[in-house]
Each structure stands twice: as structure tokens, then as C-alpha cells.
Amino acid sequence: MPSHLKKLVAARMEKTGESHQQALRQVRAQEDRLRAGAPNVGIRQERLARSRVVADTAFSIARVRAQEGSRGEGERLFEDPYAHMFAAVDEQTLESTQRYLDLPFFYDGVRLRTRFIDDAVRDGLAAGLRQLVLLGAGFDARGLRMPEIRQRRARVYEVDTGEQLSRKRKMLSAGKIEIPASVAYVPFDFDADFETALSDALVKKGFRPHAGALFVWEGVIGYIGSDEIDRSLRFMASIGGPRSRVVFTYAESTFDPESAAECTRRAGFTTCEEVAADELWRRYLGGEPYEHAHVMKIAIATV
Numbered sequence: 001m002p003s004h005l006k007k008l009v010a011a012r013m014e015k016t017g018e019s020h021q022q023a024l025r026q027v028r029a030q031e032d033r034l035r036a037g038a039p040n041v042g043i044r045q046e047r048l049a050r051s052r053v054v055a056d057t058a059f060s061i062a063r064v065r066a067q068e069g070s071r072g073e074g075e076r077l078f079e080d081p082y083a084h085m086f087a088a089v090d091e092q093t094l095e096s097t098q099r100y101l102d103l104p105f106f107y108d109g110v111r112l113r114t115r116f117i118d119d120a121v122r123d124g125l126a127a128g129l130r131q132l133v134l135l136g137a138g139f140d141a142r143g144l145r146m147p148e149i150r151q152r153r154a155r156v157y158e159v160d161t162g163e164q165l166s167r168k169r170k171m172l173s174a175g176k177i178e179i180p181a182s183v184a185y186v187p188f189d190f191d192a193d194f195e196t197a198l199s200d201a202l203v204k205k206g207f208r209p210h211a212g213a214l215f216v217w218e219g220v221i222g223y224i225g226s227d228e229i230d231r232s233l234r235f236m237a238s239i240g241g242p243r244s245r246v247v248f249t250y251a252e253s254t255f256d257p258e259s260a261a262e263c264t265r266r267a268g269f270t271t272c273e274e275v276a277a278d279e280l281w282r283r284y285l286g287g288e289p290y291e292h293a294h295v296m297k298i299a300i301a302t303v
């Protein structure tokens with residue numbers, strides 16, 4: 001199977017909790033739709049169309065987080081009063097947003113990972129980390145919504161494409177939300193050079209290399225290639241320095257034939273704790289987990 005297809009299947013498994021076979025069938029259908037919608041386009045245009053789809057998934061995630069507010073107080077796994085501001089921008093995005101929301105494990109998968117990562121951020125802050133880097137930030141509003149970040153005087157660096165960050169800025173501004181000085185937007189495409197371009201961009205916004213950082217890589221690695229995963233991990237371990245951590249979501253087949261622990265170790269991390277969503281389900285929701293929940297995984301690796 002071509003490696004880009006393998007990545008798309010893993011990303012879909014992570015998102016939906018579908019088996020490998022089910023995810024492969026859906027991905028093939030999606031690829032066919034993509035080609036049918038844009039026949040005879042070059043590789044660059046096809047890549048752009050695909051990255052647009054990835055950027056648009058952020059809207060579905062925001063819808064899940066917005067809905068959390070309508071649950072009873074004892075039932076909520078997190079608070080995100082900003083999520084409702086990120087409403088799909090056009091008919092096509094609305095349609096793809098709904099397609100994700102109709103998947104059987106999408107809601108609970110996003111709820112569980114959001115809560116787990118919130119807890120990981122609180123732990124990182126309690127351990128003394130004061131730099132939080134959201135890689136592929138999308139409409140993640142942790143920099144606005146988590147009081148612990150402000151209380152600990154931590155700084156948040158949101159890394160995403162320029163286009164996605166400017167959409168985010170516009171929607172927050174339409175809701176009359178001012179972005180605080182503790183939150184910096186860092187436009188960057190993961191295709192560019194991490195060691196120079198991202199490093200320079202972060203430092204320009206005040207990031208202190210080797211002073212320790214917590215990287216959040218949520219719902220992203222399923223969309224990038226193995227080389228980009230390796231480069232990103234090496235970059236995080238080296239620019240963050242001692243005590244740095246990364247928390248990331250993936251599907252159980254993402255690192256095949258390696259494991260997440262082996263891959264992070266090669267990049268300079270020393271420990272890697274993995275947890276599957278069926279365990280998170282028992283921890284946060286109680287009761288019997290959705291049958292394929294185990295395919296979605298989260299890990300925390302520490303330098």
C-alpha cells in the first residue's frame with residue numbers, strides 16, 4: 001500500500017475507531033471523490049485539496065467541543081466557551097464537518113482526547129514547564145480557556161498554516177475576543193525546514209530554546225508522512241531540551257512496524273507512556289467502551 005494511503009488509513013482509524021478494513025474502504029472512496037472533484041490536477045493541487053480537507057476537520061472538532069457546554073455540569077469532561085465561534089465557513093466545509101460528526105466514535109474520541117490532553121497540560125505546568133507549543137493548533141482554544149495557563153504565567157505558541165491561523169483570528173475577532181499577549185500565532189507549514197524556519201519563527205515570538213516545553217500534537221500526525229513525524233519529534237526534543245514533553249494522538253497502526261516508544265526514543269525522548277481510548281473511556285466516561293475505541297491512542301513522551 002502506498003505510504004500516503006497508509007497514513008490516511010491510520011488517521012481515519014484514529015478519528016473514527018473503524019477497523020483497518022473499514023477505514024481503507026472509506027479512504028479509497030474519499031480519494032476517488034477528491035479526484036472526481038478535481039480531475040487532471042497536478043500533484044501540488046491535489047496536495048492542496050487534501051490539506052484543505054485536513055484544515056477543515058478542525059471545524060468538526062470545534063463542533064464537538066462546543067457541544068460539551070450543553071451537557072450537565074457533572075457530565076462535562078472540559079469547558080470550551082470559545083469553540084462555538086468556529087463555525088464552518090461554507091457549504092462544502094459544513095458538509096464535510098457533518099460527515100465526520102456522523103461517524104460512530106468521532107464525538108467521544110474527541111471528547112476523551114481533549115480531556116486527557118487538558119490533564120497532561122495541567123501536569124506539565126505543575127512540573128514547571130512554562131512554554132506550551134500547539135503544533136497544528138487548529139481551533140484549539142487552550143491558550144484562552146485554561147485558567148491554569150494564565151495563573152502559571154505560561155506562554156502558548158500556536159503553530160499552523162498562515163491560512164488556518166488567520167481564519168482563527170478572524171472568527172475570534174468576530175466574537176469580540178482579543179488574543180492575549182501570552183498567546184503567539186506562529187504561521188508555519190510542516191513541509192518547511194523545522195531547524196531553521198520554525199526555530200527562528202518561535203524564537204522571534206519569544207520562545208526560549210532548551211528551557212523546557214510542552215508540545216501538544218493533537219489530531220495531526222495521522223496526516224503527515226513518517227519523515228515529517230521523525231523530523232518533528234527530533235525538533236521538539238532538541239529545541240525543547242531537558243524535561244520537555246510531547247503529548248500526541250495517533251492510531252494503533254501509525255508507527256508500524258515500529259512502536260511509538262521506539263520512534264520517540266530514536267528522536268531523543270527517553271520515556272513514552274501510551275494509553276488507548278478504551279482505557280480513557282473507562283476512566284472518564286465509565287461503562288463499557290465503544291468496541292473499536294482501542295484503535296485511538298495517545299502518548300506522552302519525555303526528553
Ligand SMILES: C[S@@+](CC[C@H](N)C(=O)[O-])C[C@H]1O[C@@H](n2cnc3c(N)ncnc32)[C@H](O)[C@@H]1O
Nearest residue numbers: 055057136137138140160161164189190218219
Ligand atoms: C485535525 S486538525 C487538529 C487541530 C487541533 N490540534 C485540535 O485538535 O483541535 C489538524 C490541524 O493541523 C494543521 N496542519 C495539517 N497539516 C499541516 C501542515 N503541513 N503545516 C501546518 N499545519 C498543518 C491543519 O491546518 C489543522 O488545523
